[in-house]
Amino acid sequence: MEEEVKLFGTWPSPFSYRVIWALKLKGIPYQYVEEDLSNKSPLLLQYNPVHKKIPVLVHCGKPICESMLILQYIEEIWPHINPLLPTDPHDRAMAWFWAKFSEDKGPIFFNFFRSTTGEAQEKAAKEVLEVLRTLEEQGLGDKKFFGGNTMGLVDISFGWLCHWFEVMEEVLGTKVLEQKKLPNLHAWAQNLKEVAVIKENLPDREKLLAYFKSLREKFVADLSNHNA
Template structure:
């Protein structure tokens, strides 16, 4: 039975973790109300719904909050399993998908470390980021020419790695380091990126690149 209780998404532009949730909601065609949070002046609702980390994204479903982007995606999958499944039906394939989602969570922060550091720490983050991208390239190569990690449709693993598509491009421009060039070094990853961002749901729900550049350039100047 379709769940009719209201869904709210508390987020903040241009968080890649928030966009993970937006993509999942859109793919599953789950109606939701978006609430923009000012993270420099956090609302009482945000502090109430996520008192531990006080971060976005937070989904509130039927008055009950769910925090952390990948936990939210699992919740959406379990609550609306038949509306555009994000995980495969085979138990082994589901386990493999969850492994790569965990990899994205564990290794993804190195890109943000590259963004927010300088000197030796920055160089180490660049090296870690390249190693991560090489591993993703190898994983895609094992897919046998599939458009996405799990086949011909976007799944949870693609959403987990979705920050590579727009955010890493902007970070590369801001810090002046091109990790994905030349394209010949990462042919599978480049093909996946193109397929992902050209998908209609993703294409219609990506933040503007030029606006992001200004935002992250200013943020880096404050951090470094």
């Protein structure tokens, strides 16, 4: 009997897409369940009663929550199909180091998008640039992908930079991931978008742009109400 795999996600979430990319890369058939986070399904609440968030992968009836833990699980269950991690123990440890770095630094990018005044936005943009420079110089170097010539775990972890972050920049009218400032990372983002698994599995850009514009307007309105 075929092992049942279900993914509970939501279309604007880069965390959902991390899991989609990994499953597609490994050729694992799965059923996708779109969640409305303003009206969460009883199944989502049953499978993730602690955080009540997406994504949730359900494999043979057992749920796994949090995108990075799901990626780890996928790699451990299907290790020989398009491995996400290198075989060398040191290289594998470094891949997890940078994957954790992506999680630790995530709030800096969120603060950048939330910043509403010129001064705050400038400060947030500098913090984002510092993170991206560290990633460029210490993580990526002159490689095509973080693991070398093929996409792996770290590329999936930071994959949202090649689509979601570009949309954020457009909404804010500020460009941070520029070719002249970050040539290697900029080239990486372009290369990643050409990988079939990524290219064929991205949310519609115009729909995402409208979503982020509406989110941005909400942040600005909330700040205005708070200061009123």
